[in-house]
Amino acid sequence: MSDLVSILIPAYNAEKWIRDTVKSALGQTWSRKEIIIVNDGSSDNTLNIARGFESPSVKVLTQDNKGASSARNKALSAAQGKYIQWLDADDLLAPDKISQQLRKSEDGRDSRILISSAWGKFYYRHWRAKFVRNSLWQNLSPAEWILRKLDENAWMSIESWLVSRKLTEMAGPWDERLSMDDDGEYFRRVVTLSEQIIFVVEAKSYCRTGNINSISSDLIMSNKKLDSQFVSMCQHIESLRRLEDSERARGACLKYLQRWLIYFYPERQDIVEKMSKLAKELGGSLLCPALSWKYSLASNFLGWGAARKAQFMLPKVRVQACKIYDGLLYRLSTR
Numbered sequence: 527m528s529d530l531v532s533i534l535i536p537a538y539n540a541e542k543w544i545r546d547t548v549k550s551a552l553g554q555t556w557s558r559k560e561i562i563i564v565n566d567g568s569s570d571n572t573l574n575i576a577r578g579f580e581s582p583s584v585k586v587l588t589q590d591n592k593g594a595s596s597a598r599n600k601a602l603s604a605a606q607g608k609y610i611q612w613l614d615a616d617d618l619l620a621p622d623k624i625s626q627q628l629r630k631s632e633d634g635r636d637s638r639i640l641i642s643s644a645w646g647k648f649y650y651r652h653w654r655a656k657f658v659r660n661s662l663w664q665n666l667s668p669a670e671w672i673l674r675k676l677d678e679n680a681w682m683s684i685e686s687w688l689v690s691r692k693l694t695e696m697a698g699p700w701d702e703r704l705s706m707d708d709d710g711e712y713f714r715r716v717v718t719l720s721e722q723i724i725f726v727v728e729a730k731s732y733c734r735t736g737n738i739n740s741i742s743s744d745l746i747m748s749n750k751k752l753d754s755q756f757v758s759m760c761q762h763i764e765s766l767r768r769l770e771d772s773e774r775a776r777g778a779c780l781k782y783l784q785r786w787l788i789y790f791y792p793e794r795q796d797i798v799e800k801m802s803k804l805a806k807e808l809g810g811s812l813l814c815p816a817l818s819w820k821y822s823l824a825s826n827f828l829g830w831g832a833a834r835k836a837q838f839m840l841p842k843v844r845v846q847a848c849k850i851y852d853g854l855l856y857r858l859s860t861r
Contacts, residue, residue: 529631531559531624531688532607536597537615538566541575543734548579550618551611556625559583562601563615567591572615595700595708602699610689617685618652618732626729627688637690640720643729645683649849650856652732666723669769672714676762677778679785684709685731693719706751707758714758718765736849747838752790756797759786763804780810788815788834 533551537544544563551561565573565588576586587600598612609631611624627641644663646655660680662671674680689697697715704711717723763779783801790797791814805812817825817833825833 528558529608529628530606531556531609531611531628532601532605533559533561533611533613533619533624534598534601534605535561535563535613535615536566536594536601537563537568537572537576538591538594538597539568539570539572540615541568541571543616544572544575547613547615547618548576548584550621551613552579552584553621554619554624555622556628559624560585560605560607562587562604564589564597564601566593566597593702593705595702595704595712599699599702602694608691610691610694612684612687612689614684614733616734617683618734619685620730620732623685623729623731624688627726630724630726631688631690636692638692638696638719638721639690640693640716640723641688642682642723642725643686643688643731644727645686645731645733647733647735649734649736649852651852651859652734654852655732657730662725663727664725666725668717668720668723669766669775671717671723672762672766672769673775673778676766676782679782681710682713683731683733684713685733687713687716688729689716704754704757706747706754708754711758711761714762714765718769736845747789749794752794752797755786755789756800759783760804763808776808776810779808780805780812783808784812784815787812788817791815 533554535547535551548561548563551559561584563576563584563586565576565586567590573586573588580586585604587604589597589600602610609628613619623643627643631637631639631641642662644657646657648655661674661678662680662682666674693716696719697712700708700712759782763782766775766779783805787798787801790801792798802812816822817830817837821833821837824836828836
């Protein structure tokens with residue numbers, strides 16, 4: 527089999543990373559590939575760097591800044607491949623990632639088999655990426671995959687997927703209204719429409735973390751992002767109940783709502799009320815969100831609201847500190 531694979535790269539202010547990302551796409555051992563880069567209104571040198579790679583197999587498109595989902599849809603509209611490989615502009619693919627996955631594939635034009643893979647987080651040194659297995663790293667039915675995602679707060683990176691043309695066409699475009707969990711909502715559709723998810727442990731991708739300028743950054747939970755997150759949550763719950771409306775599925779949905787409640791409480795009472803109503807429909811109820819034990823202790827001095835903000839932000843601060851340290855080691859190792 528020699529199906530064409532389209533590697534689609536949305537890019538926004540990614541001048542630090544885009545060169546390595548495109549090289550990882552060009553370096554794929556799968557020979558039949560096209561690479562489509564969409565510059566989403568970058569204000570840095572992203573577009574010029576991308577255009578340096580233009581060739582018969584590398585196409586560079588540009589548009590005004592419209593967001594990640596719009597850039598992905600523009601790339602998808604130009605794609606000719608029987609398989610789609612999504613790749614964010616700061617992430618990397620192992621050289622044999624696509625080849626390993628296509629060993630387990632059918633004809634991509636008509637297949638509804640969805641292929642996933644291992645993925646690891648890194649800051650600068652991808653060779654030190656941490657691959658942490660979760661319960662989605664195995665062959666699963668669509669219902670079981672979504673249930674585990676909601677029940678355990680598990681997820682897969684965008685790069686881990688290889689999607690057939692059939693599934694891509696059935697799923698439709700990315701929802702450009704969403705500014706948070708747009709990838710979760712999109713792959714929720716792809717998973718729901720698939721016949722089975724096949725996991726290929728030998729295939730690997732690398733997800734850069736701690737990048738505030740990333741196209742998928744969610745550091746600031748604005749009202750727009752909270753609205754987007756809630757839309758995605760409702761659609762996840764609807765999809766799971768359509769696939770399997772069992773007691774365990776409803777229990778997973780309730781855990782999902784309870785876990786996310788703290789992000790909306792108390793400022794977004796409109797969404798809190800909708801979540802409570804949805805929990806009641808599922809046969810349960812939501813408890814007042816609780817802080818983890820150390821932030822609960824801190825609330826005695828700081829107040830609940832300040833302790834909640836600290837619980838959200840301090841882990842991100844630690845990530846940034848680790849990124850700075852890893853960056854120093856990276857620069858030393860490349861001198």
